[in-house]
Amino acid sequence: MALTPAAGSGCNASSAPPPRNQSPKQVNSEIEWDRFDPQAYVRHNYSALRPDDREILCHIRDFFADARLSDSRCVDVGSGSNLYPVLPFLPFARSVELCEWSASNVRWLRSQIDGYDEVWDPYWQVCAEHPSYATLLDPRGRLAQIGRVRKVSVFDLPGHAWDAGTMFFVACSISAERAEFDRAIGRFLGALRPGSPFAAAFMLGSRGYRVGPRWFPAVELRSADVEASMAAGACDVDFHEVRPKPPLRDGSLSMLLATGRTRD
Ligand SMILES: C[S@@+](CC[C@H](N)C(=O)[O-])C[C@H]1O[C@@H](n2cnc3c(N)ncnc32)[C@H](O)[C@@H]1O
Numbered sequence: 524m525a526l527t528p529a530a531g532s533g534c535n536a537s538s539a540p541p542p543r544n545q546s547p548k549q550v551n552s553e554i555e556w557d558r559f560d561p562q563a564y565v566r567h568n569y570s571a572l573r574p575d576d577r578e579i580l581c582h583i584r585d586f587f588a589d590a591r592l593s594d595s596r597c598v599d600v601g602s603g604s605n606l607y608p609v610l611p612f613l614p615f616a617r618s619v620e621l622c623e624w625s626a627s628n629v630r631w632l633r634s635q636i637d638g639y640d641e642v643w644d645p646y647w648q649v650c651a652e653h654p655s656y657a658t659l660l661d662p663r664g665r666l667a668q669i670g671r672v673r674k675v676s677v678f679d680l681p682g683h684a685w686d687a688g689t690m691f692f693v694a695c696s697i698s699a700e701r702a703e704f705d706r707a708i709g710r711f712l713g714a715l716r717p718g719s720p721f722a723a724a725f726m727l728g729s730r731g732y733r734v735g736p737r738w739f740p741a742v743e744l745r746s747a748d749v750e751a752s753m754a755a756g757a758c759d760v761d762f763h764e765v766r767p768k769p770p771l772r773d774g775s776l777s778m779l780l781a782t783g784r785t786r787d
Pocket residue numbers: 524526551556559600601602603604605622623624625628675676677678690691692693696697
């Protein structure tokens with residue numbers, strides 16, 4: 524994914540980032556998530572499979588294939604209008620829950636779950652390059668059978684409810700407050716049973732992003748911030764940094780993928 528980055532300090536879900544010298548840090552509850560435009564987001568980020576997303580998808584495909592999951596209850600948190608983080612669950616899942624807070628994204632997810640658009644076929648083809656996935660011939664039908672969309676905030680997730688989880692570009696991109704980033708990571712890891720495999724992705728160095736005409740804030744992070752925030756709830760964590768190709772407008776941005784297990 525390639526969230527269009529900020530030129531200034533992004534704190535408002537309005538049409539433009541506020542200037543640096545007027546940047547009250549906007550918290551998650553102040554942002555108009557129901558005005559998030561899922562179609563614009565897909566068009567900008569996922570309508571063509573980018574090499575950076577392919578690299579991340581290969582990693583999570585291999586990670587979940589090696590994780591010895593079977594008949595598992597899986598969750599993706601803050602799904603937005605991106606289906607690729609749930610595809611690597613399909614051969615190993617009894618159920619897949621897509622948890623999202625924005626009403627417009629929930630509507631989009633519900634429209635996709637019964638038969639997702641062709642735009643996601645190249646993403647599944649990447650999964651199917653691995654023998655554990657190649658035997659699943661109807662991923663679209665499988666998601667329709669086991670997928671369920673829930674309107675729930677990351678901050679209200681139940682504890683120890685799932686066996687495996689993904690959370691992509693959420694903790695970093697739902698607020699300008701560092702404390703909310705830490706809390707979102709804690710709630711995500713706490714929603715998984717002890718020892719559960721997870722994959723989480725983060726934008727590094729971003730102050731916000733545009734979706735259609737609207738502006739959403741982000742917490743400007745370095746990889747050490749992500750590592751520190753995960754330490755209490757996760758173990759065996761591997762970090763993999765991916766530089767978007769072609770580069771984003773602000774060449775300093777990169778994406779960080781974390782894979783690991785929740786602590787006992
Ligand atoms: C940058 S988007 C990431 C979407 C998608 N996971 C992806 O990989 O592209 C951030 C997502 O977090 C959702 N979100 C915002 N606040 C949330 C909350 N409190 N709980 C769960 N999701 C939330 C937004 O609606 C949006 O879909």
